[in-house]
Amino acid sequence: MIKVDKVSKTFTKNNELFYALRDINFELNNGEICGLIGLNGAGKTTLLRLMVGVYSCTNGLINYDEQNIKDFNKSHPFQISFLSSDTQVYQRLTIREYLHFFAKIKQIEKHTFEKRLLEYSQKLNLESELDSILEHTSTGTKQKAAFLSAVINQPQYLILDEPFANVDILMVDEMLNIIKDLQYNGSSVIISSHNLYEIESIADSVLLIDSGLIKLRESLTLLKNENQGNTLKSIILELLKES
Amino acid sequence: MMLSTLFAIIKKDLTEILRNKRAIISALFLPALFIPLLVFFQPLFDVSSTAEIHVALYDYTTNDASTNFMKALNADERFIIDKINPLINQADENKHDISILLHSENTEQNQLMIVYNSNSLKSQKAYEYITNILINSEVNTIYTTVTDINDFEKTDTQSNNSNSPFKAYPWVFLLFGFSGAAFIASEIVTGEKERHTLETLFSLQINRPHILIAKYFSILIFSVLSLLFNLLIMGLSIVFFNTMAIGDLLNEIFIVVYALFPALFLLSAILMHISLMAKSIHEARSIESVFFLFFSAIIIGTSFIELNSSIYLRLLPFVNSIIIIKEMHISTLTAIYLLISNFLPMLLLLQYGMIFITKDKVLDIAISPRKGRYKSLLPLILVLINYILFITIIPEWAGNNFIYRTLFTQFAFFLLPAILLLSLNKRTNKWLLFKKTPRFTEILLSSGFTIIIFFAINYYQSYFNSLFTSNIITAEKSLTIQGLWQSLLFMCLVPALSEELFFRAYLAEHWSRLGDRKGIFISAIIFALFHQNNNELFSLFILGIWFAYLAFHYRNIWLAIIAHFTNNLLVVIHSHFNLEFYKSHIVGICSLALLFTAVYLARAKKNI
Numbered sequence A: 001m002i003k004v005d006k007v008s009k010t011f012t013k014n015n016e017l018f019y020a021l022r023d024i025n026f027e028l029n030n031g032e033i034c035g036l037i038g039l040n041g042a043g044k045t046t047l048l049r050l051m052v053g054v055y056s057c058t059n060g061l062i063n064y065d066e067q068n069i070k071d072f073n074k075s076h077p078f079q080i081s082f083l084s085s086d087t088q089v090y091q092r093l094t095i096r097e098y099l100h101f102f103a104k105i106k107q108i109e110k111h112t113f114e115k116r117l118l119e120y121s122q123k124l125n126l127e128s129e130l131d132s133i134l135e136h137t138s139t140g141t142k143q144k145a146a147f148l149s150a151v152i153n154q155p156q157y158l159i160l161d162e163p164f165a166n167v168d169i170l171m172v173d174e175m176l177n178i179i180k181d182l183q184y185n186g187s188s189v190i191i192s193s194h195n196l197y198e199i200e201s202i203a204d205s206v207l208l209i210d211s212g213l214i215k216l217r218e219s220l221t222l223l224k225n226e227n228q229g230n231t232l233k234s235i236i237l238e239l240l241k242e243s
Numbered sequence B: 001m002m003l004s005t006l007f008a009i010i011k012k013d014l015t016e017i018l019r020n021k022r023a024i025i026s027a028l029f030l031p032a033l034f035i036p037l038l039v040f041f042q043p044l045f046d047v048s049s050t051a052e053i054h055v056a057l058y059d060y061t062t063n064d065a066s067t068n069f070m071k072a073l074n075a076d077e078r079f080i081i082d083k084i085n086p087l088i089n090q091a092d093e094n095k096h097d098i099s100i101l102l103h104s105e106n107t108e109q110n111q112l113m114i115v116y117n118s119n120s121l122k123s124q125k126a127y128e129y130i131t132n133i134l135i136n137s138e139v140n141t142i143y144t145t146v147t148d149i150n151d152f153e154k155t156d157t158q159s160n161n162s163n164s165p166f167k168a169y170p171w172v173f174l175l176f177g178f179s180g181a182a183f184i185a186s187e188i189v190t191g192e193k194e195r196h197t198l199e200t201l202f203s204l205q206i207n208r209p210h211i212l213i214a215k216y217f218s219i220l221i222f223s224v225l226s227l228l229f230n231l232l233i234m235g236l237s238i239v240f241f242n243t244m245a246i247g248d249l250l251n252e253i254f255i256v257v258y259a260l261f262p263a264l265f266l267l268s269a270i271l272m273h274i275s276l277m278a279k280s281i282h283e284a285r286s287i288e289s290v291f292f293l294f295f296s297a298i299i300i301g302t303s304f305i306e307l308n309s310s311i312y313l314r315l316l317p318f319v320n321s322i323i324i325i326k327e328m329h330i331s332t333l334t335a336i337y338l339l340i341s342n343f344l345p346m347l348l349l350l351q352y353g354m355i356f357i358t359k360d361k362v363l364d365i366a367i368s369p370r371k372g373r374y375k376s377l378l379p380l381i382l383v384l385i386n387y388i389l390f391i392t393i394i395p396e397w398a399g400n401n402f403i404y405r406t407l408f409t410q411f412a413f414f415l416l417p418a419i420l421l422l423s424l425n426k427r428t429n430k431w432l433l434f435k436k437t438p439r440f441t442e443i444l445l446s447s448g449f450t451i452i453i454f455f456a457i458n459y460y461q462s463y464f465n466s467l468f469t470s471n472i473i474t475a476e477k478s479l480t481i482q483g484l485w486q487s488l489l490f491m492c493l494v495p496a497l498s499e500e501l502f503f504r505a506y507l508a509e510h511w512s513r514l515g516d517r518k519g520i521f522i523s524a525i526i527f528a529l530f531h532q533n534n535n536e537l538f539s540l541f542i543l544g545i546w547f548a549y550l551a552f553h554y555r556n557i558w559l560a561i562i563a564h565f566t567n568n569l570l571v572v573i574h575s576h577f578n579l580e581f582y583k584s585h586i587v588g589i590c591s592l593a594l595l596f597t598a599v600y601l602a603r604a605k606k607n608i
Helices: A044-052 A069-075 A095-105 A110-123 A139-151 A169-184 A196-202 A220-226 A232-242 B002-018 B021-045 B067-075 B121-136 B171-194 B197-203 B208-241 B246-277 B281-304 B319-327 B332-357 B375-392 B394-398 B402-424 B440-467 B484-514 B516-530 B534-553 B557-576 B585-607
Strands: A002-013 A016-028 A033-038 A059-064 A080-083 A157-161 A188-192 A205-210 A213-219 B053-060 B079-083 B098-104 B110-116 B141-148
Touching (some): A016 A044, A016 A213, A033 A044, A033 A196, A044 A080, A044 A157, A044 A188, A059 A069, A069 A080, A080 A139, A080 B197, A095 B002, A110 A139, A110 A169, A139 A157, A139 A169, A169 A188, A169 A196, A196 A232, A205 A232, A213 A220, A213 A232, A220 A232, B002 B171, B002 B208, B021 B171, B053 B121, B067 B079, B098 B121, B171 B197, B171 B246, B197 B208, B208 B246, B208 B332, B246 B319, B246 B332, B281 B319, B281 B484, B281 B516, B319 B332, B402 B484, B440 B557, B440 B585, B484 B534, B484 B557, B516 B534, B534 B557
Parallel strands (some): A033 A188, A033 A205, A157 A188, B053 B079, B053 B098, B110 B141
Antiparallel strands (some): A002 A016, A002 A059, A205 A213, B098 B110
């Protein structure tokens, strides 16, 4: 379970302090998939960076299973996986080398790695491209490789920032299947995306952030019931228009 | 766990580097092409090996025992032998490179006396050739006396042996090592920031200083490999062109490795640090190219100029390494200097980097347009060419005639390029600095403050120079000043105008797209370097900052020109009338105090 408790984050811009996030509170249960929604500059990326420990919080606490990030990483190494937005992979490695690099850092045993590599590359239709250098592959292939580097060790917590950018609809479906498999194994997932259709098809709950504040935190089924079966898109649009 | 992560990152970086064509070209192919050429052409630059050698021969022999020697001497086409009979003529010091006296005590054995001049490279070479002939031709001599003509005048002449390519071009290794390493440093550190992959590494909760160390080792390994490769190429070309014995060669290679390895440790740390701080690859390369310039100026300067290896110079990183290679001498003391000058700053840099990498702002990126990346290097290349020309060709061509010098440098290097580059520049606000007419108070303020700075700087400079009395002569004094009006024109007006146009109106403005402060800073560094006066670097840097500050603060280049003119005017007046006001402690301390107060007040005002 992830518990985000009164988290704030400030930055200084032109010698002025401003809040990127202010008093963020929410919980994420095990096996839950949460869709993170917000306009550009709302603070989504900052929140995700805070949650994986790339940034440190100005105020507040983030706990994984009642432990702070550092302790959790010590007791459960590499169980938090992160895919940053706009990730450009290591251009001069082949896909196999690229994934092997992460497998090595995440200390996955060799035969497990080979098995998963085969499995995932079949699912994502990457088999023929495994030994081509990433620089010469398409943007979608790079995004798939980056996605695989995050899920290859089947982490307990998966945090994805814009994973579906530049990927075609067929592959998005396969990626969603992989995420669902992980959920079935008990992983919690946070996905930030501008594409509400994907969120709607996979998420159990949504989290809407607007200018650093939580606007909405509700389970998707409840939200739909309240709004008489409207699409997520129209619900969110209405909410944002109100403010 | 830590080691396997380190190795994984290093292995990944090196794989990436080896597939990077541009890195390979700059670090391996260029030296492989350039170094053999250098070794091949080196004898051509070596005056003594091709020119004829004039020998003055005093032959008092009455036997035939020396015939072999004479035959060998005659057979060698390099030697032109003038037989001297002291009763009729004399050896001419200007004409003859070496004198040989053959004398026989009895009919069997000869006595041989050689007089040469250790200050002349040609004479030294002649001496080496003659001793070779002597050994090969089996002359029976009781004893050979060798006398250095300078010994009659002074005692402390240094004997300077063979001029090997290692000694002649020690900078080659550092420069090539640098350019390759700089390229990959910006690629594997800043590139990782720019591509957001550093963020992914951080999210894996690898200890961040470990990432830093892994990156540092990747750069270090690459620079060491490229050094070894360069050495290999030079060794092979020497063997191929057969200019040195294998034993000497190995010995010299060992000394080069001994001197440069610690320098590479520091170099890699500096590169990694710049790349870590930079917000985009473009920025990293810009700053690295400025550093490259500074660095190459130092090491090429050290290579060309004869240095007394004083303790201060020994403590400068890189300079000490070059001195060791030039001396071809290993000692405990030099090892200690190497350790202090290289590893201490390296550790400090790494320490600071480890603190910096744990902060949030390490991930800040600001991707700048890739356009014009190479154009920004143009002024830097100009500076480098100027620097090399200045220490090699110009002094001989212009001699001490300062009008020639001024005209050549000011017009060719500053005024013309400035006008050319400014008119080629496509930025809309490039003439912005020229538009305002300065107000009277501004003129008064800028020239008045320049006077204070002049006295403060020269007070510091006279103290600094007193540390180096023996081996530094200031540039101003070596010029022959020919009357006040000429000085005013050629030392005050022309330099003020053309240098301001180039350094401030073009260069500082050009670099100010990285921010005003960076523009001022970079232009000041280049301004200081341009003057080819290593002991006044700091003073010139301060002046450069002041002029650029004036130009930017008031957005007015004329003020900077006026300030520059004021400063040069003070220099001319002081040297023309032999004044030494700045040496007085009262003037010096007052001006320093005024300077600091003014800076303090300016900062306080800014804060309000």
